[in-house]
Amino acid sequence: MKLSNNLPGNLRFLFGFLRGFTIFGAVVVFIVVVLIPWLAPHNTAWKHMDVLAVVRLDFEPGVYRVQATKAAVGDVALTEIRGSLAVNRASADAELAVLSCWLFFLRTTVELAFYYVCLDLLWRLCRNVERGEIFSESNTRYVRNLGFAILVYQAVACAAGFWYARLIDGFLQHRIVAEGVKLRLHWGMGVFPLDVSLIVTGLLLLALGEVFRQGLALKKENELTV
Amino acid sequence: MPIRLNLDRIMLERKMSLTELAERVDITLANLSILKTNKAKAVRFSTLEALCRELKCQPGDLLEFVDKE
Secondary structure, three states, X not given: OOOOOOHHHHHHHHHHHHXXXXXXXXXHHHHHHHHHHHHOOOOOXXXXXXXXXXXXXXXXXXXXXXXXXXXXXXXXXXXXXXXXXXXXXOOOOHHHHHHHHHHHHHHHHHHHHHHHHHHXXXXXXXXXXXXXXXXXXXXXXXXXXXXXXXXXXXXXXXXXXXXXXXXXXXXXXXXXXXXXXXXXXXXOXXXXXXXXXXXXXXXXXXXXXXXXXXXXXXXXXXXXXX | OOEEEOHHXXXXXXXXXXXXXXXXXXXXXXXXXXXXXXXXXXXOHHHHHHHHHXXXXXXXXXXEEOOOO
16 A cells, blocks of 8 residues: 655655764764874864763762851751863873763764664665555564664663763762862763653554554455455 | 365366456455465455355365364
8 A cells, every 4th residue: 555645755865864964973973083183183173172971069068058047057058069070082181081082982883873773774664664565574673673772772871871980980089189078970961861751762662563563463364364 | 274275176176267266256366376275364254155156065165174183
């Protein structure tokens, strides 16, 4: 059955374009991270500040006081301050520069790979729909793989976030100089965000894959009914 | 499938070709071939009725249960 409107065709074009854009992005990342520092180490175009993580400073009680006219002592308290930790990717401190480059490389690689896989699966799905193949083996596989890709991405992002947070935390503990302040890295934000709605979408797609599988079984049965 | 269709045997007895039966029953040659080769998973009552009418037989003559064990 051919669909009368051209929505699948337009979507296929859009996904194909965005998929090509991710390849372009990968090439740009390769040039920025590998080629420019290698070919022109004194070129400062790529050396910009990179946000490493969001850090939280926890205070001991009484270190800082918030004064309120009618409030009793202890009614209002400053317990923490949050801020972004940004570093120069070409810092003279080699350890810092490596940390920053690692984050940039890791984040862009994981995200580009994830976007490429998702866009490629969506492109294939739209191509099949455009051909009039709705409930087919390949479409069932594509929808299921899309769900798995989202869940795997979130798992990888979570693991990488933990690992990187430990790395930065270890680095910062020896370098922050402050009295009465305890540093804590807020790992979830800024490094690899854990997106609950994306996890729900992944599970929804797995359920949709099962619907496609059942639909395919019904279609096969119907095709062999004479 | 343990249910078999003895279409080829009855067609041979009636000396009727697959093309002729397909025309008389008004189903495609491809679908009749699915029935003949026992690849079908279900048969509509309307198809069974047309087959019985054209082959002058009972549904029991066409269908057979084969116990594989």
